[in-house]
Amino acid sequence: EAEVAQSPRYKITEKSQAVAFWCDPISGHATLYWYRQILGQGPELLVQFQDESVVDDSQLPKDRFSAERLKGVDSTLKIQPAELGDSAMYLCASSLGPDRLKLFFGEGSRLTVL
Amino acid sequence: TQLLEQSPQFLSIQEGENLTVYCNSSSVFSSLQWYRQEPGEGPVLLVTVVTGGEVKKLKRLTFQFGDARKDSSLHITAAQPGDTGLYLCAGGGNTDKLIFGTGTRLQVFP
Numbered sequence: 001e002a003e004v005a006q007s008p009r010y011k012i013t014e015k016s017q018a019v020a021f022w023c024d025p026i027s028g029h030a031t032l033y034w035y036r037q038i039l040g041q042g043p044e045l046l047v048q049f050q051d052e053s054v055v056d057d058s059q060l061p062k063d064r065f066s067a068e069r070l071k072g073v074d075s076t077l078k079i080q081p082a083e084l085g086d087s088a089m090y091l092c093a094s095s096l097g098p099d100r101l102k103l104f105f106g107e108g109s110r111l112t113v114l
Numbered sequence: 115t116q117l118l119e120q121s122p123q124f125l126s127i128q129e130g131e132n133l134t135v136y137c138n139s140s141s142v143f144s145s146l147q148w149y150r151q152e153p154g155e156g157p158v159l160l161v162t163v164v165t166g167g168e169v170k171k172l173k174r175l176t177f178q179f180g181d182a183r184k185d186s187s188l189h190i191t192a193a194q195p196g197d198t199g200l201y202l203c204a205g206g207g208n209t210d211k212l213i214f215g216t217g218t219r220l221q222v223f224p
Binding site for chain 1 (some may be wrong): 118120145147154155156157158159162164200202204206211212213214215216217219
């Protein structure tokens with residue numbers, strides 16, 4: 001069964017360093033989402049792409065976070081510089097687009113900032 | 115801002131017991147989804163409800179969407195240890211944006 005691939009699964013970094021997360025959605029899925037999830041809480045949307053275009057980045061801290069999906073397939077989420085409060089699980093999800101009610105999530109990238 | 119509050123936040127029960135998790139909002143949603151998330155994994159979709167008053171059953175799980183499409187409930191009958199996890203409701207509007215609830219962490223002991 002096709003899956004959303006994310007890497008790395010775990011990342012430990014020191015504050016002020018740069019980190020990057022990668023996501024490869026299910027083939028053919030036009031919509032890609034990056035969520036941040038604090039332990040035990042619900043995911044919060046950071047950015048949503050439709051193909052290569054950003055359709056919602058209203059909750060993305062743009063002073064330190066950036067996201068791109070240059071060819072409309074895989075995507076990268078970057079944090080520079082990382083802060084202690086960025087420690088969280090970063091989840092990528094994709095959907096077909098027209099069937100936008102069904103999101104498929106990757107296993108996530110857990111970030112710890114020391 | 116649309117918010118989805120879930121209750122209870124934590125639930126710890128014995129195998130065989132029944133339980134209900136609630137998801138409430140002051141906003142109307144066009145659809146409501148329930149996900150289950152296990153530690154270290156991403157959420158997995160359980161069900162989507164789209165019609166006010168709709169009830170869906172998935173084995174021992176019963177999902178209901180409120181008549182006004184502002185709230186939902188998840189009822190589990192005869193809980194099993196395999197039901198342990200974080201249960202998340204998520205509301206969908208007209209803009210593809212999915213708003214997740216605050217989550218309910220369920221622990222079922224054998």
